[in-house]
Amino acid sequence: MGVRKRELPGGSPLVNLGTLDEAIGFHLRVAQDASFRAFARRAGQHDLKPGHFAALLVIANNPGIGQGALGRAIARDKSSVTPIIQSLSRRELIDRLTSAADRRRIQLSITKAGRALLRRLAPHVRNHDRNLDTIVGADKARFLGLLKRIADEIS
Amino acid sequence: MGVRKRELPGGSPLVNLGTLDEAIGFHLRVAQDASFRAFARRAGQHDLKPGHFAALLVIANNPGIGQGALGRAIARDKSSVTPIIQSLSRRELIDRLTSAADRRRIQLSITKAGRALLRRLAPHVRNHDRNLDTIVGADKARFLGLLKRIADEIS
DNA sequence: TATTGTTATACTCTATAACTATA
DNA sequence: TATAGTTATAGAGTATAACAATA
Numbered sequence: 001m002g003v004r005k006r007e008l009p010g011g012s013p014l015v016n017l018g019t020l021d022e023a024i025g026f027h028l029r030v031a032q033d034a035s036f037r038a039f040a041r042r043a044g045q046h047d048l049k050p051g052h053f054a055a056l057l058v059i060a061n062n063p064g065i066g067q068g069a070l071g072r073a074i075a076r077d078k079s080s081v082t083p084i085i086q087s088l089s090r091r092e093l094i095d096r097l098t099s100a101a102d103r104r105r106i107q108l109s110i111t112k113a114g115r116a117l118l119r120r121l122a123p124h125v126r127n128h129d130r131n132l133d134t135i136v137g138a139d140k141a142r143f144l145g146l147l148k149r150i151a152d153e154i155s
Numbered sequence: 156m157g158v159r160k161r162e163l164p165g166g167s168p169l170v171n172l173g174t175l176d177e178a179i180g181f182h183l184r185v186a187q188d189a190s191f192r193a194f195a196r197r198a199g200q201h202d203l204k205p206g207h208f209a210a211l212l213v214i215a216n217n218p219g220i221g222q223g224a225l226g227r228a229i230a231r232d233k234s235s236v237t238p239i240i241q242s243l244s245r246r247e248l249i250d251r252l253t254s255a256a257d258r259r260r261i262q263l264s265i266t267k268a269g270r271a272l273l274r275r276l277a278p279h280v281r282n283h284d285r286n287l288d289t290i291v292g293a294d295k296a297r298f299l300g301l302l303k304r305i306a307d308e309i310s
Numbered sequence: 311t312a313t314t315g316t317t318a319t320a321c322t323c324t325a326t327a328a329c330t331a332t333a
Numbered sequence: 334t335a336t337a338g339t340t341a342t343a344g345a346g347t348a349t350a351a352c353a354a355t356a
Contacts, residue, residue, distance in 0.1 A: 015216075015224055015225075015227070015228040016213075016216045016217055017213060017216065017228060018215065018216035019212065019284075020209055020213065024190070024284070024287040024288070024295070024298070024299065024302075025187075025190040025194055025205070025287060027306070028183070028187045028302060029187055029190075029191065029205070030230050030302070030303075031183060031303070031305040031306045032183045032187040033230060033306075034230075034305060034307075034309045035180040035305060035309055036180070036184065038309045038310065049346095051345095051346075054181055057172075057173055057175050058170065058172060058175065061171045061172065061173035061175075062170055066314070066315085068313085068314065068315080069170055070170075073172060075185050075188060075189075076346090077349085078314075078315065078316090079347085079348065079349080080346075080348070081315085082315070082316060083346090085315095102313095102314085102356070103354080103356085104314040105313095105314060105315085106315070125174075128180065129177075129178055129179070132179040132180060135301065135308055135309070139301065140179070142294065143179070143298065143301055144177070144179065144182055146291050147182040147183060147186040148182060148185075148186070149290050150189060150287065150290055151182070151185045151186045151188075152189075153286075153290055154189045154193045154286055154287070155193065204322085206323080221337070221338085222337070223336085231323095231324075232324075232325055232326085234325065234326075234338085234340085235324055237338070237339060237340085257332080258332060258333085258337095259331065259332045259333070259336065259337040259338070260332095260338085261337080261338070
């Protein structure tokens with residue numbers, strides 16, 4: 001009944017990641033992926049993907065924001081913002097109002113329905129965030145600071 | 156010449172992220188995205204995407220590994236592993252050897268050419284990793300530990 | 311000319327389900 | 334029946350480039 005020379009099985013604790021195990025980028029991807037899925041699972045019941053949720057939240061917090069500024073805030077190209085806006089708009093979660101001062105700009109704002117959806121979503125978001133916060137614990141501020149610096153400084 | 160009521164311009168420091176600014180998941184995505192792009196830019200000159208690089212590295216460190224175990228190591232479904240393996244194999248960076256003991260299994264190993272590519276890539280990988288390490292600094296062990304815990308525990 | 315947003319398009323990444331072959 | 338890997342397929346997410354309207 002001795003332990004035999006198993007060939008890299010199941011839970012993969014026997015896989016040697018080599019230098020990858022020390023690579024921040026790799027673990028960043030795996031963690032992001034896990035967090036993304038967990039959020040999607042919760043919020044998916046209300047049909048709001050993480051990216052759409054982020055956009056809706058930014059619009060809620062910045063009434064009148066344009067798509068360019070929104071894209072910069074969530075780190076997406078304006079051409080990637082368009083379909084998000086269209087989807088949110090189709091669902092009447094946001095309003096689009098052409099700026100009188102500059103008729104190229106569209107001022108985005110959240111609707112009552114949008115706010116209601118955010119409210120319904122709130123407990124799930126809170127659970128998700130609390131999960132992450134619990135894992136990260138007292139280091140949260142430092143942890144977030146490092147993530148922001150990575151985003152800003154890696155050029 | 157007083158500061159006027161600018162409408163959320165350029166570098167977007169005026170955008171209020173609201174609760175998103177405290178959301179670990181959001182910053183995880185932005186940081187991962189930035190790191191991924193930075194790596195792709197460097198390694199792209201040698202035609203090796205981050206995902207392919209990770210796979211090649213795991214194969215190098217685990218000669219004879221199968222695609223299932225590889226997928227678990229890099230957190231991808233076996234059906235997502237197949238095209239990676241095909242690409243690496245077509246480029247003769249890896250060898251595929253049917254296991255004699257279990258003819259369903261394919262034992263993967265890196266070739267001389269694969270090793271040579273990893274060697275050519277090494278300085279770029281080192282630069283990338285060093286960049287991240289510099290940003291994260293002395294907290295690296297703790298930072299990596301948190302990323303791993305997020306991946307493991309968020310269920 | 312420059313800027314805001316849209317469109318056409320294409321590419322990458324990924325997974326689910328059904329499949330083959332082996333066990 | 335179960336497992337290793339493949340295939341067919343589809344969907345999400347994203348960007349580049351060209352464009353229209355407006356500035």
